[in-house]
Amino acid sequence: MxxxxxxxxxxxxxxxxxxxxxxxxxxxxxxxxxxxxxxxxxxxxxxxxxxxxxxxxxxxxxxxxxxxxxxxxxxxxxxxxxxxxxxxxxxxxxxxxxxxxxxxxxxxxxxxxxxxxxxxxxxxxxxxxxxxxxxxxxxxxxxxxxxxxxRPRDWSVDFALHTLDFLSARTPTGTQLILRATDAAFARTLGVGRPVEVAGPTRDLAAWMAGREVDASLTSTDPLLPTLGPWPPDPAD
Known part of the structure; x- marks a missing residue:
């Protein structure tokens, strides 16, 4: 957004x-x-x-x-x-x-x-x-x-959604990452491959995608949360 x-x-x-x-x-x-x-x-x-x-x-x-x-x-x-x-x-x-x-x-x-x-x-x-x-x-x-x-809980929802958009490139290769918010009507499917769903508050989903500590627990259909890829590189580098 x-x-x-x-x-x-x-x-x-x-x-x-x-x-x-x-x-x-x-x-x-x-x-x-x-x-x-x-x-x-x-x-x-x-x-x-x-x-x-x-x-x-x-x-x-x-x-x-x-x-x-x-x-x-x-x-x-x-x-x-x-x-x-x-x-x-x-x-x-x-x-x-x-x-x-x-x-x-x-x-x-x-x-x-x-x-x-x-x-x-x-x-x-x-x-x-x-x-x-x-x-x-x-x-x-x-x-x-x-x-x-x-804390991430202090972020606006708009910022959290923007961050999720920007960091979608961190989706692990070979994974269809399904992000599902538990506090809003928000769900997003990223990438292709084996499906893994991660659910939690919108701001915490954004914090996790940004590599930051979350305020509430996230749940995953896998035993552990997926390992995210690197931060989107600057193509000018």
């Missing part, structure tokens, strides 16, 4: 404000504690969110001028270096950088015309509107990764 551009921008703006509120709850010691992502502290998550906002602002700004640029100067290696080095900085600096990066992204988006939103970008060989949807996913999923009280 893909909302219109104005709705996506609004939801990203709300998610940005929420991220700042979550980071405000931390002190420097808590910033250095583990996040929900293996190998990353909360500081790593915050630095990544700042870098990601700048990268999407860069995609939009280039698209406005009919250009396409890489997400990060220096590619994956520079992305990783920035996250590792930035995570060690004081919380106040990380907070300020996140605030500035998010504001810059929203300001650039505010200058886009309807035609600009349809312009191509190098990210996923997609369009500017796809970067807004990607930022929505980044802001909502990494808010959970901060591990300071925001």
């Amino acid at each position: 893909i909302p219109c551009v104005d709705e996506v921008v609004l939801r990203v703006s709300l998610a940005h404000a929420r991220l700042l509120g979550l980071v405000e709850r931390l002190d420097d010691q808590q910033k250095d504690a583990a996040s929900a992502l293996p190998g990353w502290s909360r500081g790593h998550v915050v630095q990544h969110l700042s870098d990601n906002a700048r990268a999407f602002e860069r995609q939009a700004r280039a698209a406005m001028h009919g250009e396409m640029v890489d997400m990060y100067d220096g590619g994956q290696a520079e992305r990783d270096r920035s996250i590792d080095s930035g995570a060690a900085r004081p919380l106040g600096e990380l907070y300020e950088e996140l605030d500035l990066a998010q504001r810059a992204l929203e300001q650039t988006w505010s200058r886009l015309t309807e035609g600009d939103w349809r312009r191509p970008v190098r990210f996923r060989r997609a369009t500017v509107v796809d970067t807004a949807l990607a930022r929505w996913r980044e802001a909502e999923i990494h808010a959970v990764d901060l591990n300071v009280g925001y």
